[in-house]
Amino acid sequence: MRAYTPKDDVQAKSYYTDRFYVAPQVPKQDVLSDEVFTADLEAIKAKFEVLEAYIQVEQMVVYINAKDNVDVIKLVKEELDYTQLSEMSAIDWIAKSGQFEIFYQMLSMGKRKRIRIKCFISKDEAINSVEKLFRCADWSEREMYDMFGIEVNNHPFLKRILMPYDWEGYPLLKTYPLEGDEFAAWYEVDKIFGKEARDIIGPEIRDTARVDRYDSERFGRLGHEVPKGTKITGNEPKTPLAYQEEGGVFLIDRFDEEKSVIITDRNR
Amino acid sequence: MQHQNRLRPFFENITFDRDDNEMILNFGPQHPSAHGQLRLMLHLQQEMITKAHPDIGYLHRGMEKMAENMIYNEFMPTTDRMDYIASSSNNYGFALAVEKLIGLEVPRRAKVIRMLLLEINRLMSHLFWLATTALDIGAMTVFLFAFREREYLMDLIEDYCGARLTHAAIRIGGVPLDLPDNFIADLRRFLDKLPENIKDYEDLLDTNRIWRMRMEGVGVISKEMALSWGCTGPMLRASGVAWDIRKEEPYELYSEVEFKVPVSDKGDNFARYRIYMEEMRQSAHILYQVADMYEETIKNNQTDLMAHAPKYISAPKIDIMTQNYSLMQHFVLVTQGMRPPVGEVYIPTESPKGELGYYINSQGGPYPYRLKLRAPSFWHTGILTDLLPGHYIPDVVSIIGTTNIVFGEVDR
Known part of the structure; x- marks a missing residue:
């Protein structure tokens, strides 16, 4: 019987995992262990619902409701001095x-701190x-x-x-x-x-190392x-290796493989 | 039967002449000063740009997707292909992110060698920038001068790892090799000459009337605009924000070396040019100190090059060849891959172009669940949308030049 492969996640999977293997965790610290983050979190909590918050690898992670995202980021930017959005993207948990x-x-340059604000949306939902x-x-x-198909509301040019x-x-x-899928293969x-x-035309040959010795039209017969x-x-x-016309070019010597030297000493 | 030729270009979205006398010009994707595969749609009133629309994706290779299907060590050579002008910086960013995820401490000599590689890469990248930008503006001599020095650095890197462009010279947990015997001596010889070389470039450019006219007051990025567009590195520092990750959030041994962070509040092309020149001097200053550090590690007999963490990192070759358990570990780590703990990190480093960040979400498997590459050039291309309007066509070339974008990194 063929082994079952899940269709909802077709990415590479480990072919063997010990039955009793328990993956360790990257340690999470309490937000209270850092004064600056504690104050920031209090300011967010005062106005919005915070689902979860912790510190991981020196950065605070705050989970909020997806509908609050613009307001929370506005608060964080204007009142808490996080003046730069370094990066944003999505993770597929479908x-x-x-x-x-x-x-x-x-990123807050004044406080030298980085936080990550996170929220969940369901598959068909849009984000502001x-x-x-x-x-x-x-x-x-x-x-x-482009990468996930997540619709963004109020975006000026969502293409x-x-x-x-x-x-x-x-x-x-x-x-x-x-x-890629069938569309990609025949695009x-x-x-x-x-x-x-x-x-x-036939399907694309994906084996980059393939050499057809009877192919007289492509590069497979280099040197012959x-x-x-x-x-x-x-x-x-x-x-023979020759890169010039038979008559030669004015002022330029014809390349001769026999006479060529390979330079090994940089200081020569 | 004659087949319809679908390769014939069509211009349904490009109009050359309209009622309001607006011309829409297609710039790139194959253009010598587009620094790769940038396509710009420029709306023009006479020669002035009223609207710019950068179109990217011509070099998209899906690196984030590839990362999800590769074990961590397998992905390392792929990172070379992001910013291929300074590929060790990309290797390093990825290695550091995975090390933080695992919680690994790297031996001192490996750190010193990494610092050397990082700063040599910064010099290589800045020299390349100077050469190509000067060439775009028409200064051919500077191009030849800068490439001469860059060649020397590429030879140094070649002496170290055998590769000149895509180095893959850093491993997760350390570096694969020690420096060759005459590396430090060669490096010092280069550094001793570098101030003269930089002086040569500056003599050619600083008071050059054409250079100043093309650079001064052109492409002014205000502080607010730079922050809002996520600009980092020299782009941000030229706009008056003194933010260098090496200084503010030091990683590796940057807290032990002394260097200055050049800042300008002008925000124009010329300010960026000055910052690149000054950063080269600072890199040389750092390299002198790191060369001394390397000699100290020899004196203190700190010979380890890879961290000791049998769960994640293979043992040294000599152990693999002699110890049964090391060989078993190595076999598992090569065939299955290391399994970092469950968790996520975002680790920023100061690459020559700006903040290079790796976001890794690990679910405890040998493949990252999600890997996001934060490449600085992506937003330095995006800012052209707001920066170009109001400028003239020749300015486009000098502005693209000073943003220092590399398309391996923009498209990933």
Whole structure:
């Protein structure tokens, strides 16, 4: 019987895990162990609901409700001095709970502290844009939309950014295979020549190391080149290395493999 | 039968002549001064840009997706392909993030060698920046001068790890090799000459009328705009924010070396140029100190190059070849990969271009569950949307030059 592979997460899996292996945790500290973070968390808690908060690897992580995201980031930016949004993106938890986790990585240069504000949205939900607070979110949110298909409300220009505009599927979803889906495999062929050319052109060869010794048209026969279309017997003489026309070029010597030197000493 | 040729370009979104006399110009993606694969759609009134729309993604290789399907050590050479002008910086950022996730302490000599590599990479990157930007503006001599020095540095790196561009010279938990015998002597010889070389570049550029006209007062980024757009590195420091992660949140041995952080409040192209030049001097200053540190580690007989953590890091080669348990560990770590604890980290480092951050979410498996690459150039490209309007066409080239964007990093 073939081994069962889950369809909701097609990424690489460890082929062996000890039955009794319990993964250790990166230690989490209480927010109270740091004065600056305690004050920041109090300020957020005073106005918004905080689901969870802890310190991990010297940065505070705060979980909030997704509907508060703009207001919390506004508060954090304007009152708590977190003046830069370093990064934001999403994590796909659809296989586990049907949700996306969205994180905003913020930096306070005055306090030399970094916090991460996180929230969950369900698969079909949209998130509000923070582009009005940080211009850099314009591109980050586009990237998030491009990679996960998460819709962003009030975004000025929500279009794909890295993938082509007419792409189908969202590459960073766990359901999207690494080698791409059928659309990805035939994208260029469909677009340039049409679907009817698929049979003529054939699938792409993904093995980069493949050398066809009977192929007289590509690079497989380096050093033993033959004219295009020649039938290959396997006894072709070695092509001498020569990079110039027979007559030579004015002022430039013809390259001669025999006379060439390999320089090994930099200080020569 | 004649097939319809679908390769023929179509211009449904590019109009060359409209009622309001606006011209829409397509700049790139193949343009010598686009520094890679940048496509810009520029709306023009006469020669003035009214609207700019950078279009990226021509070098997108899906590195974040690849990371989710690779064991941690496997991903290291892939990071080289981000900012390929200074690839050790990318290796280092990733190694540091995984080390923080595991909670690993790296031996002193490995740290010193990493510092050397990082600063050599910074010099390489800044020299490359100077060369290409000067060439874009028309200063061919500077290009040749700067590439001469960069060549020397690439030879140094080649002496160390055998590669010139994609080094993969740093491992999670340390460095793979000790420095070759004459490395420090060669480095010192280079550093002794570097001030003269920088002086040469400055003599050619600082009072050059064309250079100043193309640079001064062009591409002014205000402090607010730089912060809002997530600018980091020289882009931020040229706009009056004294923020260098090496200084403010020191990692590795940056707390032990003495250096200055150049800042300017002008925010224009010329300010950025001055900052790059000054940073090169500071890097040289750091390298002198680190070279001394390396000699100290020899004196103190600190020979370890990799951290000792059998659960995550393979033992030294000699143990693998002689000790049964080390060999078993090595086999498991190579075939299955290390399994960092469950948790997440975001680790920023100061790469030559700005803040290079690695966000890793680990679920205890040998593959990262999510890895987000925070590449500085991504936002330094985004800022062109707001920066270019109001400038003229020739300014586009000098502005793109001074933003120092590298498309391996923008598109990942």
